[in-house]
Amino acid sequence: MARRAATLPILRRLADTAASVRLSPLLPKPDVPNARSVTYMPRPGDGAPRAVTLIPGDGIGPMVTGAVEQVMSAMHAPVYFEKYDVHGDMKRVPEEVIESIKKNKVCLKGGLKTPVGGGVSSLNVQLRKELDLYASLVNCFNLPGLPTRHEGVDIVVIRENTEGEYSGLEHEVVPGVVESLKVITKFCSERIAKYAFEYAYLNNRKKVTAVHKANIMKLADGLFLESCREVATKYPSIKYNEIIVDNCCMQLVSKPEQFDVMVTPNLYGNLVANTAAGIAGGTGVMPGGNVGADHAVFEQGASAGNVGNEKILDQKKANPVALLLSSAMMLRHLQFPSFADRLETAVKRIIMEGKVRTKDLGGDSTTQEVVDAVISNLD
Amino acid sequence: MAAQILRRVVGSRSTQILSSPANPTSVLPALARAFSSQTPIRATLFPGDGIGPEIAESVKQVFKAADVPIEWEEHYVGTEIDPRTQSFLTWESLESVRRNRVGLKGPMATPIGKGHRSLNLTLRKELNLYANVRPCYSLPGYKTRYDDVNLVTIRENTEGEYSGLEHQVVRGVVESLKIITRAASLRVAEYAFHYAKTNGRDRVSVIHKANIMQKTDGLFLKCCREVAEKYPEITYEEVVIDNCCMMLVKNPALFDVLVMPNLYGDIISDLSAGLVGGLGLTPSCNIGEGGIALAEAVHGSAPDIAGKNLANPTALLMSSVMMLRHLNFSDKAEQIQNAIVSTIAEGKYRTADLGGSSSTTEFTNAICNNL
Structure with missing residues (x-):
């Protein structure tokens, strides 16, 4: 496990993740100019924007999915969102949402609140069953610069x-x-x-x-x-x-x-x-997703049903890092490796710098401040 | 840290009637015992297997040095299955616990094979041990990554x-039943609040997953809420199990007393033990119907170091301290606990698992000297 040892953690991590995608993606190494890996050769037409279903969800959900929308648009990432309003207290996930995910194959989602003992079954669970998203994946790793x-x-x-x-x-x-x-x-x-x-x-x-x-x-x-x-x-x-x-x-x-x-x-x-x-480092920074044979839903890695409290909502201080990293996972899944790397690098830079952090990471920044910092750190 | 120690001391000095509130009559004998401490109290001792006999010896030595009026009735696991219990534990052993109503148990290794029940299961079922209580607190002087733990599961x-x-329903499809009953849920909830009250604890958190298992965990929650109403002075809260795991590793100081169904309890109690240094340091006590208390060390029997005088007796010693508290010997309990804590804190005599090189005997002698 010494794989992520002390020297140049960002670069090492990038090298690792790049290796994980078997497509030899571009490696934008910020500190070593013009050092690129063997190029990623897309198929013709791969640059066409892809539709992604977006479920902002409850509580902090709209805030953190909003963060992703802003960063995606600042990067000019080749994705556009089909947004649907779904809330945890609904009886079931609306048919049009399921249809949209079936068509797009990929969805990004904020948390959906699960009422305790209210006779309503969890929409998070329903979505997984309906789309047969049989595998949930959570990636838990130390972020360089974040003491744990x-x-x-x-x-x-x-x-x-x-x-x-x-x-x-x-x-x-x-x-x-x-x-x-x-x-x-x-x-x-x-x-x-x-x-x-x-x-x-x-x-x-x-x-x-x-x-x-x-x-x-x-x-x-x-x-x-x-x-x-x-x-x-x-x-x-x-x-x-x-x-x-x-x-x-x-x-x-x-x-x-x-x-x-x-x-x-x-x-x-x-x-x-x-x-x-x-x-x-906490559920606020861990990315994850659910995947089945045909579809994938990306969300905050742990605690999909935990949508924060009123205070975080009022102060607009939800941590968007987990969902931003999940979006990087999504971009990689969509075979946009260079966009995934840029997003991931920018997020890791602001964590490393440590100036802009939300409260759960020991800072006092708002969601918007984190988003602005990420955007200004994009290559 | 100082505040926590103080609180522990205060908590343990307050009345310590740990018998079941569901059986109020059982309080009386416990009190009677406390006031007539001249005649020794008989307690059952299961030294157990592997390192069990060595660490049990250590407890006996410390009790002798501290002059605790306890007379041990030793029982060993048999070599043949007793048909009356369908287990290697004999009927006489179980009767001994039932009669004494208090006991201490070392680690037991269930022999592999069919036609008998696991030893722990036999004890649990036959003695109706319905609640497992495990206090976890950071030992001063023994550094782990978490230094502000003071909770009870x-x-x-x-x-x-x-x-x-x-x-098996059909080939390739298996079902396992989770059963939650009102009676058992109320019983453990009652005990949790009673424990909180008698030990000077302010808060009881019930750990559940009722957002998914709405009926089973829902019933457990409902029972806890009912009991909570009878204890308005104790703060009551509900925490979803996954969130609880996260909070425990982020900030364990958030928790005080936690009450939960079987599986969650198994996981959370081991996780909490991990926070403060593992099963070799944490005590445990099982509460049964009619005020039975069987304290035990929950770690394994470590056959690889058995008989080599290397085992760490802390968990069993701490469990014996819980037993003494149950018997209302608060002063003796405090005296022994302080001796253990200060011996570990001094760091001069520590067993190998705590990074020292002392033998079981040296460690035990050091505790006796610190009494």
């Missing part, structure tokens, strides 16, 4: 997103006794395991760790583990190990540098991703 | 995700 308790954190949590504890199957057996079903299938376990190993392979990651509680849930988590083991045999160059979820969380707060890629059932992934995000 | 221990009800 742990060094050397560089974890990707890949979480099964469609079944498990989030099956939504619950009922009252007799008064005072309720049951909730956790469903684990071979099909879903296998495809998430395959995705995790494929991700590790494509991004030059060395190890995949399966997180489970199979000592207690012998059948359910046992099936998950069995699927991971099978897929692991097909990737002999990637190290595979297993860890029990409670021990995993304990290790995360003591020796997080031991983890690389983690693959988990639904609920554990939620907890592990939030813990990992916390130790690496 | 209280975990429902009998149902939830660990119901053990699983089946």
Whole structure:
């Protein structure tokens, strides 16, 4: 894990991420002029703007998606947004939104508030199920310049997103006794395991760790583990190990540098991703997304249902960094590698400088101030 | 830090009746014991496997040095399955805990094989240990990356995700049942608030995922709310589990007492232990029906260093301190706890897991000298 060692962190990171996209993208190295990697050769027509569905969402959502819109337009990025109003208290995601995502294949979204115990199911979960976005990915890493308790954190949590504890199957057996079903299938376990190993392979990651509680849930988590083991045999160059979820969380707060890629059932992934995000700098800076066979939805990496409080809203001080980095992920996904790099570099520069930071990172800047700083740092 | 120590001291000096509020009668014997401390109290001791006997020896030595009026009734895990318990634990061992109503348990390794229950599960089910209480606080002098931790996790221990009800629906599709009942939720919530009150704690946070599991975790929340109304002096809050994980690693000082269903409790209590230095340092106590208290070390039996006089007895010692508090021996508890804390803080005698080179015996002797 010494991969992100002290010297020239930005450059190293850039080199890493560039390597992760197998398209040999342009490498705008700001401090070494004219040093470019072998060029990215697009297909004719690749520069045509792409439509992206945009869901501003609730709470801080519109503020941070607004930040992304501003930065995208300042970069003249070849994307345009189809904006839809969706709110957490709706009964379901409107059909036109689903249609738009199906057409565009890519969506950027702010958080949708999930009401607790109001008989309304989570729209975040609904969207994932409807579009079969079976893999959730959160990238948790130390940002150079941002002091945290742990060094050397560089974890990707890949979480099964469609079944498990989030099956939504619950009922009252007799008064005072309720049951909730956790469903684990071979099909879903296998495809998430395959995705995790494929991700590790494509991004030059060395190890995949399966997180489970199979000592207690012998059948359910046992099936998950069995699927991971099978897929692991097909990737002999990637190290595979297993860890029990409670021990995993304990290790995360003591020796997080031991983890690389983690693959988990639904609920554990939620907890592990939030813990990992916390130790690496907070949910305000960690990018992520949900992806299926046909579609991808990019959002703040951890806590999609957490949309901030009134105070942050009133003062307009939400942290847009997580969603800006998620947008860089999105640009890379859309095969606009140079735009992705420019955005990522600009965001990392302002974190490194440390002058413009929102409150969760120890500063007192507004969302707009962060956006302006990012724009002025664009190459 | 100073404020926290002060608070701990004050908290532990206040009345310490840890028996279940659901069974008010059980308070009386506890009080009676406290006032007649001349006659020794019998407590069951399971030294356990691996390093268990060594660290149990350490507890016995410290108790002797501190002149604690406890008479241990030692029970070992059997070599054959007792048909009455379907486990390697004998009926007599369980009866001993039921009779004494208080016990201390070292690490136990369940032998691999079929036809018997895991040892911990046997104890939990047979003694109806419904709440697992684990205080986690930063030990002065032992530096971790988190230095402002002072929280208590209280975990429902009998149902939830660990119901053990699983089946294959069709090939390749498996279901596991999470059971939440009103009775069990109320019981653990009652205990959590009772604990907060008797230990001078101000706040109880219930940890849940009711935004997704609306009925099961919803019921748990509802029960906690009902109990919270009876304790207006204690601040009550609800925190979603994923947010709780994030807050714990960002700023653990935000939490005081946490109460939660089984799986969340398992994860959060281990995470919290990780914040202050791991399972080798954190105590644990299980509360059962009728005021039974079984304190235990939750770490593994470490067979690789067993018998080498290298084990760290801190977790079991701290657990024995919890047991003493339960028995209302607050002064003795305080005395022993201070001795442990100052021995670790001095740093002269530390076991290998804390970066020292002392043996179990040297560490224990140092504690006895610090009493």
